[in-house]
Amino acid sequence: AQKITQTQPGMFVQEKEAVTLDCTYDTSDQSYGLFWYKQPSSGEMIFLIYQGSYDEQNATEGRYSLNFHKARKSANLVISASQLGDSAMYFCAMSHNQGGKLIFGQGTELSVKP
């Protein structure tokens, strides 16, 4: 069975510093995708970044990058130059090639301090 684990319930970071949010996954599939979503207090789920299991380079999207270690089954999100607006819940999710649905982790609450 597939599983996503986020071991950090809450994280604090100083404004303008970088922060890493951890995510490990478990799957026996060869083809899968890893996603990160941001959920502000308003509730919407905002897609941030995607990494495919066959992608050799780490994905980057602006201030977001994904550190992908396939052998360790980890897909950590790095946010550079944190901003106050980055304060939110962050969810790691995984899809597989049968159906495309996403399985989510428990989330990490990030608080950015001024």
Next chain:
Amino acid sequence: EAGVAQSPRYKIIEKRQSVAFWCNPISGHATLYWYQQILGQGPKLLIQFQNNGVVDDSQLPKDRFSAERLKGVDSTLKIQPAKLEDSAVYLCASSLGGANYNSPLHFGNGTRLTVT
């Protein structure tokens, strides 16, 4: 491009009552999902549609929950009768890539249900 639309935004009902949620996906998105997000947890898939057919409803409590997607566009999720543990945010999402594993899901703002 208009996003995923959901209504209502909030709903408060008493246990044993019924409730319905509506979702309109992004135009052209063939795949539609309903997720349940209990406070403090990640979203959990309830049901997945591909066009107007059900792909996965293995985690839908079918004794009280039902969903339909007529004509392969809009969808409704119904709970009857509601229980206290159904209090959650119900998120609708859609994707362009069908059943492919590399298509991000685009979410609506959700419906926050409180059962008293």
